[in-house]
Amino acid sequence: MSAPHSDNPVAGTSADDVQTVRRPLPLRPLCRTCGSENLARDAAARWDIAIQDWTITGLFDSTSCDDCGAESDDLAQWAPLQPGIGARVRILERPRVGGDRFRNREGTIVRTHFAGFYVRLDMTSRERTQKTELVETSHLEVLAPPYSCAG
Ligand SMILES: [Zn+2]
Incomplete structure (x- = not known):
């Protein structure tokens, strides 16, 4: 940067x-269905011996909404x-x-x-x-x- x-x-x-x-x-992501900003994505974490903690090694495309339960690869609407x-x-x-x-x-x-x-x-x-x-x-x-x- x-x-x-x-x-x-x-x-x-x-x-x-x-x-x-x-x-x-x-920007912040908003749910395309209900407008909520409580969106979550699943990720994979693997144990990192060097730092002695779980680190995220993969982020899945699917996004889900904590509020309305909608789930889609294209759920997030980006709003400034x-x-x-x-x-x-x-x-x-x-x-x-x-x-x-x-x-x-x-x-x-x-x-x-x-x-x-x-x-x-x-x-x-x-x-x-x-x-x-x-x-x-x-x-x-x-x-x-x-x-x-x-x-
Ligand atoms: Zn929603």
Whole structure:
């Protein structure tokens, strides 16, 4: 795993730079039948003499749901986790006339909105008031949890 980007907000001079280093949202598997996240897969474990413990040596394709009992090789539906209140985020460049003045700014999510999240921006040395900006989820890079399961 590599993170070639810099945390310096002035690094990267084009929007393309920001897009290429974007970290994807973490995923979680949901039951295709009932939406539960209590999914399980069977695995084979063998005794490992060197570490003196059982280690998983094989994972079977079949997935089962603890809640509704469904079982299938294709039961898991992968859903991205959304950032939650308190998460640290970075604003990716948004299509704005004259450019996005908040591009690459970092902040903390303080409130949710149906179209995205309100981000309280970290103050720069030149700012005298704290700014809060509504940002669409697709233009946020999540830097640190928490994540929420909404959506
Ligand atoms: Zn289920």
